[in-house]
Amino acid sequence: MKALVIIAHGSRRAESNEEVANLAEQVRQRAEQHYAIVEHAFLELAEPALPDVIESLIEHGSDEIVILPYFLNSGNHVREDIPTLLSNARHDHPACEFKLAQPIGMYAGMPELILAGANQA
Amino acid sequence: MKALVIIAHGSRRAESNEEVANLAEQVRQRAEQHYAIVEHAFLELAEPALPDVIESLIEHGSDEIVILPYFLNSGNHVREDIPTLLSNARHDHPACEFKLAQPIGMYAGMPELILAGANQA
Numbered sequence: 001m002k003a004l005v006i007i008a009h010g011s012r013r014a015e016s017n018e019e020v021a022n023l024a025e026q027v028r029q030r031a032e033q034h035y036a037i038v039e040h041a042f043l044e045l046a047e048p049a050l051p052d053v054i055e056s057l058i059e060h061g062s063d064e065i066v067i068l069p070y071f072l073n074s075g076n077h078v079r080e081d082i083p084t085l086l087s088n089a090r091h092d093h094p095a096c097e098f099k100l101a102q103p104i105g106m107y108a109g110m111p112e113l114i115l116a117g118a119n120q121a
Numbered sequence: 122m123k124a125l126v127i128i129a130h131g132s133r134r135a136e137s138n139e140e141v142a143n144l145a146e147q148v149r150q151r152a153e154q155h156y157a158i159v160e161h162a163f164l165e166l167a168e169p170a171l172p173d174v175i176e177s178l179i180e181h182g183s184d185e186i187v188i189l190p191y192f193l194n195s196g197n198h199v200r201e202d203i204p205t206l207l208s209n210a211r212h213d214h215p216a217c218e219f220k221l222a223q224p225i226g227m228y229a230g231m232p233e234l235i236l237a238g239a240n241q242a
Contacts, residue, residue, distance in 0.1 A: 004239050008193070016194035019226060026232040034240060066242045068235060070193060072129070073137035101242035105140060109234045111147040114189060116230055118125050119155060121187045121222035 003037040003062040007050055007082060008070040010042030017046045020070065037062060040070075043077055050082075054089050064097045065089075072105035124158040124183040128171055128203060129191040131163030138167045141191065158183060164198055171203075175210050185218045186210075193226035 006027065008020040024040035031038050037057060041050040050067070057065055067086060071078050083100065090098050104110070127148065129141040145161035152159050158178060162171040171188070178186055188207055192199050204221065211219050225231070 006235065011194060011196060013194075013196055016196050019194050023226070023231060023235075027235050030232050030236060034236065066239050068239050068242070070235075072191060072193060073132060073134075073140050075132060075134055075137050099242040101238050104231075104234060104238060105144070107234055107238045109230075109237055110144060110225075111151050113225060113228055113230045113234055114127065114144075114148050114191075115151060115155065117222050117225060117228045118187050118189050121189070121220040 001036045001061045002034070002064045002066070003039065003057045004031060004035040004066045004068060005050065005053055005057070006038070006040045006068050006070050008040065008042055009077060010044050010046035012045055017042065023070075035066070043081060050085050051089065054093070058093050058096055062096065064099070066099045066101055068101040069103040071103040074103055074106065078103045122157045122182045123155070123185045123187070124160065124178045125152060125156040125187045125189060126171065126174055126178070127159070127161045127189050127191050129161065129163055130198060131165050131167035133166055138163065144191075156187070164202060171206050172210065175214070179214050179217055183217065185220070187220045187222055189222040190224040192224040195224055195227065199224045 006024050011017055020040050024038055028038035039053050041048050041053040069078050069082055086100055127145050132138055141161050145159055149159040160174050162169050162174040190199050190203055207221055
């Protein structure tokens with residue numbers, strides 16, 4: 001059973017964290033054929049934390065989990081913190097396959113998304 | 122003459138700022154029919170600053186400038202800092218039309234972009 005976890009930085013501002021939860025919900029509505037479960041997690045400042053989400057997914061039968069960094073730049077959070085969490089998860093759950101997606105700022109579709117947004121301004 | 126300015130937070134890490142410059146270049150290559158000029162700017166920690174970019178664009182003949190926040194969440198930078206800069210720019214350059222786009226985290230295409238990236242993991 002395949003799961004997708006969108007991991008965001010997390011904010012002290014509740015509305016920012018709710019935006020991430022809402023985004024995960026929108027992804028969930030479009031993901032039926034690809035992912036049985038779509039969840040969100042935060043790196044810091046907010047809950048749920050990534051290890052807790054992974055634990056829960058595996059308890060519910062996930063055996064393949066894609067971790068997707070909702071970050072624009074490939075800074076230390078993307079290059080060190082998230083890979084460390086992933087390494088720990090692989091160690092703790094050897095029967096589950098983990099995949100790490102690129103941060104969304106790297107996606108080929110980003111320039112088109114920007115132009116679409118600019119044209120609606 | 123219509124211009125687009127992608128404004129990012131800015132980072133102490135040079136590579137992160139270069140990623141923004143590269144993204145602006147990719148947008149520029151796709152923007153020919155919509156924007157005569159595409160530039161990037163930073164809110165803090167890096168140059169060029171938004172007021173300097175706006176000044177330069179107007180000197181070069183821009184009379185319509187779209188400011189696009191390259192931010193995922195609608196926190197204080199998006200809700201207060203960028204609107205304040207825009208208000209100042211409108212005051213300083215009344216002959217230029219300024220438009221403020223939504224931050225990219227709000228775009229309707231974001232869930233599809235996330236799914237596309239997840240499927241390539």
